[in-house]
Amino acid sequence: DHKMTPRPIRQLDEGAINRIAAGEVVERPASAVKELVENALDAGASRIAVEIAEGGRALIRVTDDGHGIAAADLPLALSRHATSKLDGDDLLAIHSFGFRGEALPSLAAVGRLKITSRAAGSPEAAQIRAVAGRVEEVRPAALTRGTVVELRDLFFATPARLKFLKTERAETMAVTDTIRRLAMAAPEVAFTLSDGDRVLFRADPHGDPLDRLALVIGRDFRADALPLDAERDGFRLGGHAALPTYSRGNAAHQYLFVNGRPVRDRMLQGALRAGYADVLAGGRHPVAALFLRCDVRLVDVNVHPAKTEVRFREAGVVRGLIVSALRHALAQGGHRSARVVSG
């Protein structure tokens, strides 16, 4: 019986490994956009322009004015587990968005990728291309500064994933949401997102983070926003939470950041809900942007390749901090709105 005969164990080749990893890192165009914009932010960019076509499936182009990549390093940027952001010793001390060295090789494995870059201080630019995992030679290119990453035909090399993409409209909305969250995380950086001639999002550099929040959430958010500032056992909570009257029918305007990184975390979402439990009717969702800061050793961001989940060493402390800070702010805000109404 052939089932009883063990088949030889073979090492997967790099192409197969990258396609498998890509399944986790790049779920849809928005995840590719997230990885590329995070790379631009890690490179110290002050302006980031994102262009998409067909919801990002046909084209994603991210242009930044960051420190660039040295020509000699371009092949490394496309090879797996190669990163300039971690020395390998301390997985707990992570200060950048990236650290796994997986995004670019994953994108190179599942689409047509072209990176043009000019390293700061270098007299010339260089370019590297990869198609479905086949990496070409580095060649000279023209670019005055920074990096342009162009990804075409995402998932053409993995048709199974291509089938799971939603409508162009839904993918465009997911890309826009990703950019908005990152724009909140980096208010000092200018962002544009466009689809052909259509500008989908635009944010000039903002000195006051509340300006950036109001740009994303809505201009009227500013009047209803209660500032948060609380601390407990090494965790510090900042940001703004809206008065209950500003609540929504869905949770779309809930923005959570841990050490500057946009996250989607159940514990944090639950704490946000709990903070409003006494003042919101069922079916209503609070609007808030919570910025949590702590020593990088108190939180693990290396939970999933997409890095949007976190684990806290002391989840109970974090939850307690958020719930009590929200209750306190809402109680204060209640007085404020009561005064406004009566006056």
Ligand code: ADP
């Ligand atoms: P990671 O961000 O985890 O290091 P990536 O695969 O996203 O892994 O990128 C690999 C490397 O390529 C980065 O460590 C960085 O050195 C370089 N890189 C990628 N994008 C940019 C960019 N826009 N500007 C400068 N360097 C970049």
Ligand code: MG
């Ligand atoms: Mg990265």
